Amino acid sequence: MCIASFVKSFGKTIVTFNRDEDYNRAFDPPPNNNDLNAFFPIDRLAGGTWIGRNSTHIMCLQNGARENHLRNLPYDISRGVMLRDLLLSGDTTLFYDYLSKFKIEPFMLSMLHTSSSELTVFYYDGKLLDKESHDINKSPIILLSSPLYDQSMKSHKISNFYKINPFTDKTILNFHLENRLHSKNIGTTSITQFTFEKNDDVKCLFLDLITNTEYHYQLHNKS
Numbered sequence: 001m002c003i004a005s006f007v008k009s010f011g012k013t014i015v016t017f018n019r020d021e022d023y024n025r026a027f028d029p030p031p032n033n034n035d036l037n038a039f040f041p042i043d044r045l046a047g048g049t050w051i052g053r054n055s056t057h058i059m060c061l062q063n064g065a066r067e068n069h070l071r072n073l074p075y076d077i078s079r080g081v082m083l084r085d086l087l088l089s090g091d092t093t094l095f096y097d098y099l100s101k102f103k104i105e106p107f108m109l110s111m112l113h114t115s116s117s118e119l120t121v122f123y124y125d126g127k128l129l130d131k132e133s134h135d136i137n138k139s140p141i142i143l144l145s146s147p148l149y150d151q152s153m154k155s156h157k158i159s160n161f162y163k164i165n166p167f168t169d170k171t172i173l174n175f176h177l178e179n180r181l182h183s184k185n186i187g188t189t190s191i192t193q194f195t196f197e198k199n200d201d202v203k204c205l206f207l208d209l210i211t212n213t214e215y216h217y218q219l220h221n222k223s
Helices: 079-089 094-101 151-161 169-178
Strands: 003-009 012-022 051-053 057-063 107-113 118-124 129-135 141-144 186-197 202-208 213-219
Touching (some): 003 107, 012 057, 012 169, 057 079, 079 094, 169 186
């Protein structure tokens, strides 16, 4: 998994995420509770998540680092559990602890600081960790999972993404819908979109593509 995009356009921040997963891997939408410190959907199998928001960041997790990898089972802990704990703790450095203690499958972890619009992307290949920083005020960013998309597919989708004009929540959502993964056992099972302007509440759209159900949330801005 998956496809993630981060856009700042007309004063609005828009984060959109396609989760590409086994069709039979069950999940629950985020709970509709504004009192929670962290907001995220839940993977029923491992109890983790793939995207979420807390008082300072929107974070999302994608399978694999910069290149595809061969799985080296067993792993000690689910990457989604690591992300869940990051969101709940509010400590953005917690995953360094996890990498020192546990064997974890390669991942790409994106952290968007909601106040500054600074996006930090961490790449972990199973041994080494490196990172990139981006300012989405200057340019939109799209990230694709290496295990599912080869370089040719990535280049094609990235090129089409930057042809979006104008960048709005609706045009970006349409791009993510048009680029859903469809295969025999794996596909896009959900799309999550966060939108907000400075000092305004955060709106979240969660599309369950297995049941074709839309969930709409309005979250208090805690930044």
